Amino acid sequence: MYPSLTRRHFAAMAAMLAAPAVHAQAGFPNRPVRLIVAFGAGGNSDTMARLIQPRMAAFLGQPVVVENRGGAGGTLAAGQVAQAPADGHTLLFDAVSFVIAQFIHRGTPFDYERDFAPIGMVAEAPYVVATSAASGIRDFAGVMAAARRDSLAYGSPGIGTPGHLTGVLLAHQAGLRLEHVPYRGGAEVARDIAAGTLPVGILTVNSIKPVVDAGRAVAVAITSARRGGVDGVPTIAEQGFPGFDQTSWNGIVCRSGTPEPIRRRLEATVDAATADPEVRARLQQMGAQAVPADMDGFTARLARERDAIGRMIRETGITFG
Numbered sequence: 001m002y003p004s005l006t007r008r009h010f011a012a013m014a015a016m017l018a019a020p021a022v023h024a025q026a027g028f029p030n031r032p033v034r035l036i037v038a039f040g041a042g043g044n045s046d047t048m049a050r051l052i053q054p055r056m057a058a059f060l061g062q063p064v065v066v067e068n069r070g071g072a073g074g075t076l077a078a079g080q081v082a083q084a085p086a087d088g089h090t091l092l093f094d095a096v097s098f099v100i101a102q103f104i105h106r107g108t109p110f111d112y113e114r115d116f117a118p119i120g121m122v123a124e125a126p127y128v129v130a131t132s133a134a135s136g137i138r139d140f141a142g143v144m145a146a147a148r149r150d151s152l153a154y155g156s157p158g159i160g161t162p163g164h165l166t167g168v169l170l171a172h173q174a175g176l177r178l179e180h181v182p183y184r185g186g187a188e189v190a191r192d193i194a195a196g197t198l199p200v201g202i203l204t205v206n207s208i209k210p211v212v213d214a215g216r217a218v219a220v221a222i223t224s225a226r227r228g229g230v231d232g233v234p235t236i237a238e239q240g241f242p243g244f245d246q247t248s249w250n251g252i253v254c255r256s257g258t259p260e261p262i263r264r265r266l267e268a269t270v271d272a273a274t275a276d277p278e279v280r281a282r283l284q285q286m287g288a289q290a291v292p293a294d295m296d297g298f299t300a301r302l303a304r305e306r307d308a309i310g311r312m313i314r315e316t317g318i319t320f321g
Contacts, residue, residue: 028262029089032063035252038077038094039157040070043185044204044286048122048250049093051282055273060265066093070184073097073159075105082110086257088266091119095250099305100160103313117258118302120270120293121251123283126224127162129236130208130217134196140220140239143200147176154200155181155189162248163189163202166223166236168318173241193217204248205229205287223247229287249291251298267295 035053039045049066057064069077074097084090092098102112131137137146146152156163159182171178181198183189186207192198193208194216201208202223209230211217219230225245227235237244252270254263271293273279280290312318 028087028265029060029062031089032065033057033060033088034084034090035064035066036077036081036090036092037066037068038070038074038092038097039068040185040188041068042187043070043157044125044206044248044288045093045095045157045250046185046187047206047286048283048288051279052122052270052273055276055279056269059269059272070158073101073105073161073182075101075108078112078116079108079110081253081255082115084255086255086259088254088258088262090255091266092116092253093122093250094253095248096162096305097158097160097164098251098253099302100165100309102306103309104160113306115256116253117256117263118295118298119252119254119263119266120295121249121291121298121301122270122274122293123288123290124247124249125204125206125286125288126222126229126247127166127202128205128208128219128230128233128287129166129221129223130193130201130203130212130219132193132196132199132201133216133218135199137199138218138220140234140236143220144174144176144240146199147171147178148174151177151179152200153179153181153198154202155183155192155198156202157186157189157204157207158182158184162223162246166202166246169244169246170236170241172316172318190217209287250288263295267293 035049037046037049053064053066069080074094081090081092137143154167164180167178167180170176186203189201189203190207190211193201194211212219219233222233222235223246274290283290
């Protein structure tokens, strides 16, 4: 859990009021800023990006244009930002798949560590394991049993997302026959679960909750160490996998080589956006918690997660094929 408002947030809001003066002094931005979302329209990442978009624009004094470039585990969007000028006018809005992608998509013409510079996190949230009402599977034990009897398809917002990784880990740890079906975003996963054409999905609260509320899906497990997002739904850790903890975060990065004063201005922009009470309330409704933007802290977290995921792959022999 994160504090509702911090001293940092009040400073960011004060900076928002002074945005025009700061803008004139810094000379950045001098044209609209593009926010490239690594997932399709309507999903969790897209919703968050569009939620902070007007607040970022107000702070910067320039339009912020959201563009969706879903597919290929986020590499389409990342590649577009990697080729952009290092001037802060083209940003990547991504998720934890940003870290995982470097272990999966090794043939990209860019390098995830070399070609990007962190700006700040936006929010953090658990994923939900959900089953289609049409599947007849009503709980997590049912998912386990079905995946032991036969191959069971599960959908995620894409290769390298926490949903994908959760399924890979479960299959490895419990000897399950889980077949991953990658989509371009959580909204598409939820659509097929509601239609009964996909038996299981592992996706964000925001993507699946409307389908659960409509009675067309059942939330059977939470992927984080603590309960949250959907009332009354136990964690995977509580259901036979002690210590299991997979969460999703969303954050913003830019092209490496972007001058630090511009990165710091963008950091303050994201911080001001997530400090907005309406943004924080909406994120909470989505099952997420706003995270104060911290460029240095985000940089350190990305490094820790790269090390942890690399170690996991080496120790378990997990593949992402």
